[in-house]
Amino acid sequence: MSTVLTQGIINVTSDCRACxxxxxxxxxxAISGLLGQRHKIDHNLCINCGQCLINCPFGxxxxxxxxxxxxxxxxxxxxxxxxxxAPAVRVALGEEFGLEPGTNVKNKMYAALRRLGFKKxxxxxxxxxxxxxxxxxxxxxxxxxxxxxxxxxxxxxxxxFTSCCPAWIKYAEDKYPKIIPYLSTAKSPQQMFGAxxxxxxxxxxxxxxxxxxxxxxxxxxxxxxxxNRPEFISSGYxxxxxxxxxxxxxxxxxxxxxxxxxxxxxxxxxxxxxxxxAATIFGVSGxxxxxxxxxxxxxxxxSTLDEVDLKAVRGLQSVREASVEIPVKALxxxxxxxxxxxxxxxxxxxxxxxxxxxxxxxxxxxxxxCPGGCINGGGxxxxxxxx
Amino acid sequence: MVVGSPSEEKCIRREIKMKFFGERxxxxxxxxxxxxxxxxxxxxxxxxxxxxxxxxxxxxxDYIEKRAAGLYALDEKMAIRKSHENPEIAQIYKxxxxxxxxxxxxxxxxHLLHTKYGKDIPNFITELKSKxxxxx
Amino acid sequence: MSNIKGKVLxxxxxxxxxxxxxxxxxxxxxxxxxxxxxxIDIIGNIFGGFANASLIHRWxxxxxxxxxxxxxxxNFDRFSRFIDTISNFSKExxxxxxxxxxxxxxxxxxxxxxxxxxxxxxKMLGWMIIFGCxxxxxxxxxxxxxxxxxxxxxxxxxYDIHFWTAMIMILLVGGHFFLAAIHPKSRVEFSSMMLxxxxxxxxxxxHNAKWFAELKEAD
Numbered sequence: 123m124s125t126v127l128t129q130g131i132i133n134v135t136s137d138c139r140a141c142x143x144x145x146x147x148x149x150x151x152a153i154s155g156l157l158g159q160r161h162k163i164d165h166n167l168c169i170n171c172g173q174c175l176i177n178c179p180f181g182x183x184x185x186x187x188x189x190x191x192x193x194x195x196x197x198x199x200x201x202x203x204x205x206x207x208a209p210a211v212r213v214a215l216g217e218e219f220g221l222e223p224g225t226n227v228k229n230k231m232y233a234a235l236r237r238l239g240f241k242k243x244x245x246x247x248x249x250x251x252x253x254x255x256x257x258x259x260x261x262x263x264x265x266x267x268x269x270x271x272x273x274x275x276x277x278x279x280x281x282x283f284t285s286c287c288p289a290w291i292k293y294a295e296d297k298y299p300k301i302i303p304y305l306s307t308a309k310s311p312q313q314m315f316g317a318x319x320x321x322x323x324x325x326x327x328x329x330x331x332x333x334x335x336x337x338x339x340x341x342x343x344x345x346x347x348x349x350n351r352p353e354f355i356s357s358g359y360x361x362x363x364x365x366x367x368x369x370x371x372x373x374x375x376x377x378x379x380x381x382x383x384x385x386x387x388x389x390x391x392x393x394x395x396x397x398x399x400a401a402t403i404f405g406v407s408g409x410x411x412x413x414x415x416x417x418x419x420x421x422x423x424x425s426t427l428d429e430v431d432l433k434a435v436r437g438l439q440s441v442r443e444a445s446v447e448i449p450v451k452a453l454x455x456x457x458x459x460x461x462x463x464x465x466x467x468x469x470x471x472x473x474x475x476x477x478x479x480x481x482x483x484x485x486x487x488x489x490x491x492c493p494g495g496c497i498n499g500g501g502x503x504x505x506x507x508x509x
Numbered sequence: 510m511v512v513g514s515p516s517e518e519k520c521i522r523r524e525i526k527m528k529f530f531g532e533r534x535x536x537x538x539x540x541x542x543x544x545x546x547x548x549x550x551x552x553x554x555x556x557x558x559x560x561x562x563x564x565x566x567x568x569x570x571d572y573i574e575k576r577a578a579g580l581y582a583l584d585e586k587m588a589i590r591k592s593h594e595n596p597e598i599a600q601i602y603k604x605x606x607x608x609x610x611x612x613x614x615x616x617x618x619x620h621l622l623h624t625k626y627g628k629d630i631p632n633f634i635t636e637l638k639s640k641x642x643x644x645x
Numbered sequence: 646m647s648n649i650k651g652k653v654l655x656x657x658x659x660x661x662x663x664x665x666x667x668x669x670x671x672x673x674x675x676x677x678x679x680x681x682x683x684x685i686d687i688i689g690n691i692f693g694g695f696a697n698a699s700l701i702h703r704w705x706x707x708x709x710x711x712x713x714x715x716x717x718x719x720n721f722d723r724f725s726r727f728i729d730t731i732s733n734f735s736k737e738x739x740x741x742x743x744x745x746x747x748x749x750x751x752x753x754x755x756x757x758x759x760x761x762x763x764x765x766x767x768k769m770l771g772w773m774i775i776f777g778c779x780x781x782x783x784x785x786x787x788x789x790x791x792x793x794x795x796x797x798x799x800x801x802x803x804y805d806i807h808f809w810t811a812m813i814m815i816l817l818v819g820g821h822f823f824l825a826a827i828h829p830k831s832r833v834e835f836s837s838m839m840l841x842x843x844x845x846x847x848x849x850x851x852h853n854a855k856w857f858a859e860l861k862e863a864d
Contacts, residue, residue, distance in 0.1 A: 137684055140695065143800055146793035157792065158681060158699020179801035213579035223572040224579030252601070254592035256622050259613035285624075295627040307623040317621040322605045353630045356621050358641050396597040399583070399590035406577040416591045430590050436581070438573065497576035505572050506798045547721070548714055554779075559787045559795070566799035 130165035131347050132172055132500075135182045144174035144183065149467040149491065150293060167296065169467070171289035171491045172343035172500015181504065185343045188364040189374065195335040195363070196239040203335045204323070205240040206315045207231060209247055210341035210405030210496035211368045217503040218372035219382040229387035234375050235339075236388065242327075245390045246338065247397030249314040250404045250413070253286065257308040258414050261486055262422065269453070279303055281462075281477060281484040284410050286310045288348035289491035293467045298474050311404065312338050312345055313354050316361025318394060326393045335363050339371045341405070341499035344491070367501025399430075407465035407495035408435040408442065411488040415446055415461070424451045435461065438494050440469040443484070462487045465495055652843040653860065655762075655834075657723070661842055663716040670709040675815050677702040682808060703789050710782050730761050731768040737855070738765035748830060759854035770821055777814045781807055 134144075134153075142157040152168040155161030163174075175183040195201045212228040221227065235243045261282050266274035285291060285306040294301050309317070316336050324331040338345065342365075348354070349362035366374070375382055390396070400416050403409030412432045419427045434444035443462045450457045462484045464470045470489050476482045492498045589595060599611055606622075607615035614623075620640070625633040656664070677698045680688035692698035717724045737758035742765045763771065784803040787795055795803075826835050831852075837844040850857040 139804065140681060140699070141788065141800055141804065142792050143795075143797055156696040156699065157789070158702065159694075159696040160684070177797045179797040179804065209580060210576070213576045213583070217572075222575065224575035224577075224582075226579055226583050228583070248595070248597060251592035251595045251598050252622065255598060255602075255613040256618060258592075263614075285626075291626060299627050302626045302629075305626055307625065309622055309624045313624070314622050318601070321621060322601060325605070351630075353624055353634050353637070355634070355641075356624075356637055358644075393597060394601070396595055397587075398592055398595045399585065399587035400592045401595075402584045402587060403580055406580045409580070413592055417593045420591060421593065427591070431585075438577065494573040494577060497580065498573045506801065545718065548718060551714070555783055555786060558783045559791060562787065562799040562802065563795055566796035566802070570796070 129186065130163065130168060131170040131186050131343050132163055132168055132175060133184055133186070134161045134163055135184055136160070138182050139180045141179060143179055144177065147174050147177045149173070150297070169289040169292040169296070169491065170344040170347045170500075171467075173492060175343065175500050176498075176502065176504050185367065185500065186346060187366075187370060188346060189366055189370050191364045192337050192366055192374075195337070198335075200333060201335040202242075202329050202333045203240050203337060204242045204244060204319055205235050205337045205339060206244050206246040206249070206312070206319075207235070207339040207371075208312070208341055208345075208405065208496060209250065209402050209409075210499060210502070211339050211371070213405070213497060214341065214368050214502045215372060216382075217505070218369070218376075221383075223505070227382075229389065230382060230385040232390055233385040233388040234371075234380055234382060237380050237385070238374060238378060240337070242391045243388075244315070244319070244393075244395045245397050246311050246315055247401035247404070248394045249311040249318065250401035251398055252314050252318070253308055253311050253404075254400060254410075254413050254417050256314075257282075257284070257306045258417050258421070260306055260308060261414065262418060265457070265459075265485060271453070278307075281482055281487050282306050284486075284488045284490075286404070286410055287344070287490050287496075288342070289344040290467055290470070290489045292344070292347070293470075293491070294474075298478070300478055301474050304477060309354075310345075310348065311401075312340065312348065312365075313361055315394070316349070316354065317357045320357035320359050320361065323394060331357065331359065334359075336361065337364050337366065338362055339368065340365050341368050341496045341502045342492075343367060343500040345501075368499075369501060369503055372503065405496045406436075407438065407490050407493075408463045408488065409495065410490075411435045411461055411463050411486065414486065415459070418459075419446070419448050422451065422457075423449045425449075435463055438465070440464065440466045440493065441473070459486065460484045464489045465491075466493045467491045653846045653849045653857075654842055655837040655844045655849070656842045657720075658842065659716060659720055660723070661838060663712055664838055666708060666712040670705045670712060671814075671818065673705040674702060674709060675811065677705070678808075678811055706782075706785050706789070709778075710786075713778070727771070730763055731771040733761065734765070734768065735761075738768065741765040748824065748828065759858075760852065760856070762853055762856035764852065766824075770817060773817055774814070777810050777817070780810045781814070784810075 138155075138160040140155065140158050140160055142155070142161070144161060145151075145153045145155070149171065150167045150169055152164045153161050153174060154164065172185055175185055195203050212226055212231055213224050215231055216225040216227040217223055232243045260278070263274050263277035264280050264282050267277040268280050281304060283294070283301070283305045285308055288310060291305070294305060308314075315338065319336045320331045320334050324334065338349070346365045349360070349365050354361040400413035403412055412435050415432055415435070416427055416430060432446070434446070435442065441462065441464050443460070446459045446461065447456050448459055449455075460483050462473060464473060464487065467489065473482065473487060490496065492500065584590060592598065602611040602613070603609060606618045676688055677692055679685065680692070680698060681695070681702070689695045689698050692701050737760065740758040741760060745766075784807040788800060788803050788807065792800060824831050825838070826832055833848050834844060846857070
């Protein structure tokens with residue numbers, strides 16, 4: 123389908139400095155090479171997370187680029203090019219234009235994308251909300267199934283693992299095929315957006331789905347591999363056509379000569395552009411968990427959740443756990459939901475072995491490959507400064 | 510020999526103390542401690558330099574916290590903070606995924622929004638393709 | 646003209662041994678380091694591939710560190726005397742620097758000002774080599790021992806310092822080699838450091854007049 127998959131997303135350039143720092147970063151041991159030797163990446167083992175790339179002291183690791191595809195599509199008048207941006211992009215894109223990390227440039231980003239020639243600007247946060255609906259419902263089904271509630275048989279085993287992170291998915295597939303039944307079947311927000319953008323959106327906008335070119339801006343290099351996976355064709359086309367990273371978007375904006383900091387604040391287009399705070403925090407480790415718990419609590423209890431901030435699941439430690447009491451109306455009793463949050467696939471092995479041995483007490487486990495979540499993804503601006 | 514030049518013999522005698530074996534004898538306890546102290550100090554310097562560098566640059570990962578704080582701040586500013594309250598989510602279910610109602614994991618949602626992993630993928634693709642052929 | 650006869654011992658056995666060890670280690674380090682920086686396969690292959698070259702580089706680095714350290718440990722007094730000499734910049738030293746000791750062909754000098762055991766240029770070289778070695782050693786070991794745990798930015802910083810210091814050192818040592826072994830005015834010093842340690846008293850009286858006077862006094 124694409125050259126990206128055959129050549130691998132992440133590659134060490136030929137002028138590798140051989141400092142051997144990356145071998146300790148790589149969660150799968152895909153990088154080979156001794157100190158002093160030019161390093162190499164085994165693409166069968168590599169999960170495309172790009173952590174080595176942003177942590178290379180010399181910037182000698184590169185990711186495959188689809189920028190040319192995007193430029194070609196933007197220049198093609200027959201194509202209806204639409205774009206989605208992940209939550210983590212909006213707090214990091216500004217860094218490429220001299221802003222502090224964490225500055226929210228969401229509305230300027232929408233404006234910049236329109237000026238780059240995208241016909242419609244949407245938001246991955248919309249499908250993040252959709253993911254919560256689907257994944258949350260799936261989780262409720264599994265919990266009911268485990269409790270023996272009628273009508274919820276064969277919903278799948280517990281605990282349920284999140285499936286938003288393509289690096290984690292590839293890790294699970296490669297290293298722990300037995301864990302696959304535990305993964306949520308919900309697609310990642312990016313792929314949900316792809317499928318929706320070529321089925322639902324054309325009915326609303328009256329365009330031919332064949333002409334839609336769906337681009338996504340991601341903080342992630344693994345998303346490039348994900349969009350090229352052969353099974354993501356449920357819309358009848360390749361669901362997402364091209365993925366560019368935060369860095370590549372910044373380069374595009376600079377190349378076009380757009381003065382980013384002077385852009386007006388604009389909003390996303392309607393139908394699949396609205397988002398909620400729950401979707402915004404998808405970009406940080408623990409965010410999917412928090413968003414899912416907010417919705418699950420209200421749906422299961424039928425009452426309003428007063429304290430929206432679930433501080434128990436926040437933080438940047440690599441493995442965190444929490445227990446939340448949810449009063450379930452349908453069962454007439456309170457249910458303790460045990461959750462775990464893992465950031466850095468290196469740290470997930472023990473949890474997986476517990477799950478496979480049947481020792482796990484958790485109901486829902488969030489796994490994000492990059493330390494800290496998508497905000498520290500392989501496609502984010504690279505920071506080398508000394509404080 | 511001209512007056513004023515140090516005799517060869519004397520020069521050698523003066524320096525002979527410095528020769529390898531002579532030195533060993535000449536190395537006093539005090540001298541040893543001086544030298545050992547100096548080596549220790551250099552080792553401490555090496556450790557201190559690394560620690561200093563580590564601290565100076567460890568702070569360079571602050572950006573992760575700042576970005577996280579940025580997202581949480583943005584979340585607090587949002588008018589709607591729960592996924593199921595998103596009006597467009599309700600709309601897509603009512604208009605498209607589960608016509609007339611908000612019912613996640615409907616048949617259409619399952620087809621469009623769910624996937625399979627690992628060795629299930631080849632069969633899954635055939636399934637998807639046959640469905641699309643039916644629809645066509 | 647030769648009215649001063651005999652020989653003077655300028656460098657003791659240990660000094661000469663240390664100099665040799667340092668020289669060999671430095672040459673190996675320099676060659677392998679250059680091979681790493683510019684990815685020069687030929688040099689890498691001489692040392693048995695880059696992985697082996699790196700191993701050699703690291704252990705030569707240990708020799709490069711331990712050699713002088715051991716020397717200082719065993720000859721602390723001599724080392725402090727050396728530091729004392731090279732940190733003492735007198736009026737004559739500055740005058741010497743003004744005329745570059747008469748080594749530069751187009752600066753005409755009748756007679757360079759009298760010098761200590763080391764002339765002003767050698768004193769400066771001494772300091773630069775001491776500081777250069779400290780920088781190279783300080784940045785080198787973290788890159789080897791703690792490469793997995795140090796922040797990437799610090800590793801990059803170490804790498805840059807290591808490389809630029811090494812480059813300057815290679816140039817300095819190149820100049821040092823030229824003056825000590827090739828330049829007709831000073832190559833007479835070659836044997837005093839590389840071979841038996843002795844130098845003609847006459848040359849010493851001419852090049853290091855102050856030191857020679859001190860020797861005479863001690864006599």
